[in-house]
Amino acid sequence: MKIEDKRVLITxxxxxxxxxxxxxLLSRGAKVAVTGRRPDALAHALRALQQTAxxxxxxxxxxxxxxxxxxxIEQAVAALGGLxxxxxxxxxxxxxxLETIPEAELQAMIDVNLVAPILLTQAALPALRASGDATIVNIASGIALIGAPFYATYAATKAGLGRFGEALRRELKGEGIHVLTAFPGGTDTPMMKSNRAGPDLGFAREPASAVADAIVEGIKTDAFEVIRGGExxxxxxxxxxxxxxxxDERFLGLKPALEEAVKDHSAL
Structure with missing residues (x-):
């Protein structure tokens, strides 16, 4: 896919x-709309993005x-002139x-990580079909590929998102809509601030810009997957x-230190 002039919605x-x-994407000539739940953080991000576009x-x-x-969907299509x-x-x-996490927090992960992307995609499909050359990008996680202890529900939601993307790609094949799934590893983002696990526990981190560049390359080449973490x-x-x-045995040796390092990891 050619990125220039493409109309992009990023949740x-x-x-x-x-x-x-x-x-x-803006630096490559795309037209972008971004969403967020927190108006203050969104306004700050918008000011930074407007320096580029x-x-x-x-x-x-x-x-x-x-x-x-x-x-x-309504506001994005109106602002971008399509999708x-x-x-x-x-x-x-x-x-x-699992037994220590409140049910409300488990449900929040399921809702935002899995249910919301499925339903938002469903709502966006008419606009994407009208494009004639569209792509859906689902951001899953490396934990969707290798389940890690103390991330059971998170792994379930991200693995579900991965299989959703695979099935939908096959459902839409030949209809002008491609589906790409990204599986980032540890990434230096605000979401990871409360995670104290380091490379010794499997949480080496790379800049968000490196993950973004890899995803853009995946969009350009119509890749099926982008998996970070190298060899x-x-x-x-x-x-x-x-x-x-x-x-299992490798994680068994890491469990005490890993549990302590991630017990406060929360970004909901």
């Missing part, structure tokens, strides 16, 4: 990967609600032992497929 665009992706627009909305999703690329990036995390991640994925018990 969760006020910080992290979403904001970096907005910068990357004064015409960029923002939409304050809660995508976990029907009204928020409807307003997002060519939908980026489902908004998400939340709450780590810890180390590829080896772990292969081991998890071929000898999952070995991965």
């Amino acid at each position: 969760g665009g006020s910080s992290g990967i979403g904001l970096a992706l907005a910068h990357a 004064p015409s960029v627009s923002s939409i304050a909305a809660d995508l976990a609600t029907p009204d928020g999703r409807a307003a997002t 060519d690329i939908l980026v489902n990036n908004a998400g939340g995390v709450r780590a810890g032992r 180390a991640r590829a080896r772990m994925i292969a081991l998890n497929r071929d000898d999952p018990a070995a991965v």
